[in-house]
Amino acid sequence: xxxxxxxxxxxxxxxxxxxxxxxxxxxxxxxxxxxxxxxxxxxxxxxxxxxxxxxxxxxxxxxxxxxxxxxxxxxxxxxxxxxxxxxxxxxxxxxxxxxxxxxxxxxxxxxxxxxxxxxxxxxxxxxxxxxxxxxxxxxxxxxxxxxxxxxxxxxxxxxxxxxxxxxxxxxxxxxxxxxxxxxxxxxxxxxxxxxxxxxxxxxxxxxxxxxxxxxxxxxxxxxxxxxxxxxxxxxxxxxxxxxxxxxxxxxxxxxxxxxxxxxxxxxxxxxxxxxxxxxxxxxxxxxxxxxxxxxxxxxxxxxxxxxxxxxxx
Numbered sequence: 090x091x092x093x094x095x096x097x098x099x100x101x102x103x104x105x106x107x108x109x110x111x112x113x114x115x116x117x118x119x120x121x122x123x124x125x126x127x128x129x130x131x132x133x134x135x136x137x138x139x140x141x142x143x144x145x146x147x148x149x150x151x152x153x154x155x156x157x158x159x160x161x162x163x164x165x166x167x168x169x170x171x172x173x174x175x176x177x178x179x180x181x182x183x184x185x186x187x188x189x190x191x192x193x194x195x196x197x198x199x200x201x202x203x204x205x206x207x208x209x210x211x212x213x214x215x216x217x218x219x220x221x222x223x224x225x226x227x228x229x230x231x232x233x234x235x236x237x238x239x240x241x242x243x244x245x246x247x248x249x250x251x252x253x254x255x256x257x258x259x260x261x262x263x264x265x266x267x268x269x270x271x272x273x274x275x276x277x278x279x280x281x282x283x284x285x286x287x288x289x290x291x292x293x294x295x296x297x298x299x300x301x302x303x304x305x306x307x308x309x310x311x312x313x314x315x316x317x318x319x320x321x322x323x324x325x326x327x328x329x330x331x332x333x334x335x336x337x338x339x340x341x342x343x344x345x346x347x348x349x350x351x352x353x354x355x356x357x358x359x360x361x362x363x364x365x366x367x368x369x370x371x372x373x374x375x376x377x378x379x380x381x382x383x384x385x386x387x388x389x390x391x392x393x394x395x396x397x398x399x400x401x402x
Contacts, residue, residue, distance in 0.1 A: 105221030112227035119164030198366025232388020286379030306349020
């Protein structure tokens with residue numbers, strides 16, 4: 090299904106080259122100040138334009154369709170939409186796509202084939218349809234609202250995601266790309282190829298006691314929603330696999346979690362983003378989609394924390 094969360098319920102809709110994409114949020118408390126301007130900072134971090142990102146240019150202007158009255162959330166379902174103004178569906182259709190006697194062409198490494206099977210050939214395949222990275226835009230919107238909900242109760246809590254590796258080259262936090270990485274991105278663009286990356290995320294000043302044992306552990310919930318982002322291939326917490334290389338006495342709850350519950354220390358995890366498939370084949374794609382993903386990681390992390398923090402009405 091396309092919904093996530095219990096107390097803070099997030100449902101995304103739309104297709105990459107359809108009329109619009111958007112999100113419906115249920116469980117948002119009344120009385121939170123909210124306008125379209127509140128979304129723009131995080132939306133700008135996800136936008137294309139930097140070297141290695143898609144040539145598709147969308148305004149990404151949020152349209153609040155319901156759930157806000159006189160500048161405050163009303164407590165009813167909140168709907169935020171984004172029009173697709175630079176859609177070019179023809180770039181994804183081959184000559185035989187409209188011929189029922191021909192087998193459709195599936196792009197390797199994408200959800201073209203699995204989506205076709207899942208929806209019995211009725212899905213919108215253009216640019217990945219509902220499976221597209223375009224659907225991360227509604228997730229960013231959901232994250233903006235979640236951050237506001239968290240801030241109301243825990244104003245010091247901060248979620249920060251950043252690139253820590255591109256194409257196998259480690260990066261220094263808050264520093265510009267080394268020349269080797271810039272050269273790799275340029276070469277990938279010129280060759281019609283793509284690069285993968287690793288994104289690190291930290292949640293600071295988080296209270297102890299969030300999460301539940303076993304199925305609703307913080308790790309379980311974060312992993313669930315992180316893998317909803319197209320192109321994610323792995324997640325590790327704390328030292329990840331490197332924890333197997335040290336003794337137990339050297340590892341006092343690294344990563345801010347114990348028994349699936351926050352212990353009050355900084356929660357840290359790392360996410361692997363695969364290279365964009367079929368970059369130079371059809372349509373406009375990112376040579377390194379991960380460049381635009383840190384804000385998406387922050388957004389879905391905020392979704393999980395808001396769901397754990399808020400009390401149902």
